[in-house]
Each structure stands twice: as structure tokens, then as C-alpha cells.
Amino acid sequence: xxxDGRPNSYTxxxxxxxxxxxxxxxxxxxxxxxxxxxxxxxxxxxxGAKRTIVxxxxxxxxxxxxxxxxxxxxxxxxxxxxxxxxxx
Numbered sequence: 001x002x003x004d005g006r007p008n009s010y011t012x013x014x015x016x017x018x019x020x021x022x023x024x025x026x027x028x029x030x031x032x033x034x035x036x037x038x039x040x041x042x043x044x045x046x047x048g049a050k051r052t053i054v055x056x057x058x059x060x061x062x063x064x065x066x067x068x069x070x071x072x073x074x075x076x077x078x079x080x081x082x083x084x085x086x087x088x
Contacts, residue, residue, distance in 0.1 A: 007070040012059045015073060019055060022082055033060050041080070053080050 024037040035057050043049040055073050058065060077083050
């Protein structure tokens with residue numbers, strides 16, 4: 001997924017599984033097809049402060065997600081240093 005220039009064959013389940021393994025949880029009760037995944041982390045810029053990272057995905061049922069959702073998810077994970085060491 002990380003090295004795929006055109007990530008257009010990944011399903012919601014695959015993307016959600018990655019977020020779940022990283023500690024994200026679904027925000028609120030699902031209604032419709034849009035899902036928001038949240039993770040609260042310590043904010044290194046302010047002692048004792050926390051911040052929330054949000055990733056949006058569309059659970060459209062069968063078939064792959066649009067590549068824009070996978071690219072945005074990876075962008076958020078990179079920006080917040082949430083990719084495992086040695087992966088990128």
C-alpha cells in the first residue's frame with residue numbers, strides 16, 4: 001500500500017484493519033457510508049496535552065476504495081509518524 005503509486009485496489013476492510021492495528025477506533029456510531037477513525041496521542045509540543053488524529057474513509061460495501069482515500073490515510077499516518085520503523 002505504501003509503495004503503490006496508484007492505490008486503487010484496496011478495500012475498506014484492509015484500510016480499517018491497518019487503522020485498527022495502529023490503535024485507531026471508530027468515532028461515533030456509523031450512519032451512512034462515511035466513517036471517521038480517531039486516535040488520541042500525546043502532543044509533544046505541549047506538556048501533558050493530547051491531540052486527536054482523524055482519518056476519514058468511505059465504507060461503500062463491496063469493491064475497492066477510491067485511491068484518494070488511501071493516499072489521504074497514508075499522508076495522515078506519515079505526518080504523524082505513525083508508520084512502523086523501516087516502513088515508508
